[in-house]
Amino acid sequence: MFIKKIRSLLLAVCATAILVGCNLEYFADAKLNDFVWKPSLAIPIGELSYSVQDLFDELSEAGVDIGQNSDNIVMLTYEAQLQSQSATGFLTLANQSFGQSVDAGLNINAQGFSSLHDYNEVFVFDLAATQNEEYDSVNFSGGNIDILMSSELDAEVAYTLTLNSLVTNETHQPLVVSGILDPSNTSVNFTDVLNKYLGDFSKDANANAVRNKIVVELDYQVRVSPTSVIQLTDGVSFSMTLSNPEFDLVYGYVGERKLDVNFELLNLDFFDSFREGTISFAEPRFSFVFDNSFGFPLGVSFNEIAAITQQGQIIPLTGSAATTPGIVNGPQVDAIGTNVNTTLDLNSTNSNLPELISSMPKKVIIEVNTEANPASAPAQYNFVDAGSELNVGVRLELPMIVNINGLVSRQNVDFDVADDLDQAKELTLRLIAENNLPLGGEIELVFKDENNNTVYTVSERALFDGAPVGSDGRTTQATTKIVDIHFADADIRLLENATSIDVVTRMTTTGASSDEIVKFFSDYNLTVKLAVQADIELTSND
Incomplete structure (x- = not known):
């Protein structure tokens, strides 16, 4: 002073x-x-x-x-920045592995003539999620896709594998892999980078609206020769792997998952020179400023806020602010790339903040819990952009009303x-x-x-x-x-x-x-x- x-x-x-x-x-x-x-x-x-x-x-x-x-x-204002939460630290796409084997159902033993047998199969797989998130679509920015096609048939197999859930960015058409397998070449491998594709996981085999579904269509023709020997259990198979997937943009629902805002110790050095006497602030305000570009609302709980006095005494926050979660809004899906600023205040009407600050604390303990899509928030369609961030700052305002x-x-x-x-x-x-x-x-x-x-x-x-x-x-x-x-x-x-x-x-x-x-x-x-x-x-x- x-x-x-x-x-x-x-x-x-x-x-x-x-x-x-x-x-x-x-x-x-x-x-x-x-x-x-x-x-x-x-x-x-x-x-x-x-x-x-x-x-x-x-x-x-x-x-x-x-x-x-x-x-x-006269107003004294002290500001500090808490830890930020980035999109990559918040959401990670899981590796995906799926596949299927199908029997041709043929029982042929050198029948002496050639024949053709056509098949069409549609398969629906569940997308693996890390924390029960539900995806409509993903713009991939990295990772790889590997497809292995195999045949057990003593015959030539012409196949077409259509991945309806992976759409190429250039043509906006599903990924199609086709080729021919025969007894001398029973398997073939296809590899590509995922950033060429958009993952569309919003439809089932009948184009009904769903989430977290991967739809694969397999068309194949078995070309039996006069000398082919095929048993009932002989067939074809495929397997697919999406490894190390990364995203530019994710749509859907990320679930009720926590964002990481770490434990912090805020130093209030300007009280250090005072050792005797008292100062009581009548109208202090401790504001948490949330700058959110994640496409969903957040529930905020002040898990622990406490003042540590010069003598080492710990005074915890009490009042309705300590027990009632606050809501931090996020941008809507038509405003991707923008930020929504929300301020949650601790003051004399919702907490014992005057007691905390008037103790002339040396430090303030801050631990804030944030959770996506809390039940108390309005429902909102979710998205996560690769550049999404949650920045949390604190601002202590001390009007000299003392x-x-x-x-x-x-x-x-x-x-x-x-x-x-x-x-x-x-x-x-x-x-x-x-x-x-x-x-x-x-x-x-x-x-x-x-x-x-x-x-x-x-x-x-x-x-x-x-x-x-x-x-x-x-x-x-x-x-x-x-x-x-x-x-x-x-x-x-x-x-x-x-x-x-x-x-x-x-x-x-x-x-x-x-x-x-x-x-x-x-x-x-x-x-x-x-x-x-x-x-x-x-x-x-x-």
Whole structure:
């Protein structure tokens, strides 16, 4: 928050005061008697003015965006991306193997003449699925098809194998494999790449609408010679394999299957500097932003969301948001390649989010379950494009509508001005704060040496007072506070040994003790006028 700004302000002023001195090079060659000069210099240094957004600016180092909402209240926003789910990681086509043997039903023993026997067979096979998905069609992008045709007949066999469920992309006609088998060449193998074909699994042998069906038609003619010997169980067979199939586009129904959004730990580093006191956010909002290009709806369950405090305490999410699944929509089939954005919010009305965030957590545990086609979602025709993705982001919005009570920040900064202190005998730093923020601040400075031992302490004192708040939630008038920080000669000698300063700042909002909630509007300002008085002793030997 504005702690670092105030710290920097003080240190800059202190350094300015300490460095007050005179340039005596003009007198380097002058022959004068020794003298002692003890001037007292009162120097107005200037005026510093900070808006609320200026005071919060350094939080951006921890990834916080500082802006304002539509009501001109300062808003802290923290965003992060969770794991994405790709199409190839979500859906894998199974290898397919199927085939059939058929008997010709001929009983011939060298009948002494030639004869022809025609056959027509239609076979329907079930497409193998990995998780009960049901396919209408698949645009293949990779993989292979292998067909083996075999004959046991002591005769020539002319065959035509028609795969009604594999349509060539060029001709839009079914894949047809034909050839001739005979006793000297009893089998033949056909191999091709699958990306030449569209898989149409939406019709049965009678062209009725179905899913997951592969229809194969076998026409063959047995050409019996005068010397052929054929038994009743002799026949022909075929087998087919679709190996390593990949897809560009799948239509049908993918089932009620889960998408993988892994366990995440979200770091909230901007709370790290606070160790004492409390800050309560009245209206935090934790948004899950789903960017979905899968062609189906998703059910979202917040399986585990919990805050881990600085002390290691775990505070779980409770409320209706923790128990009621949300719905994430997907694009319709006429909008393939587009995204649908859905935001699911956790807030003070559906969860204990204010408790979680007001604990100033170090981390937030996030585990989200997503399931395709939940029963609670409207029915939708499914598709999966090779480029389909589910991207999940989180956005934490913290409007500065808060109660702050004794919130303490401790920072350590370098302090290396010992060589500039030898002429300073007394220093008084005056700060005049004009403040219309509903926030008061106290500060303590602990000067330490290189061994981390305390050499001097500026005890805790009020730096500025919180402004009173009216019935409309805005402050009614600015407060004025005058603070003098005095360093005597003995104090300055101690400061010469200091190498760092522990800056301890304690903040409290107006009415904090009575649980009053205040608002930080973006037009609020804190103005600090600065002046220093320095007593310096110079001699002609300096």
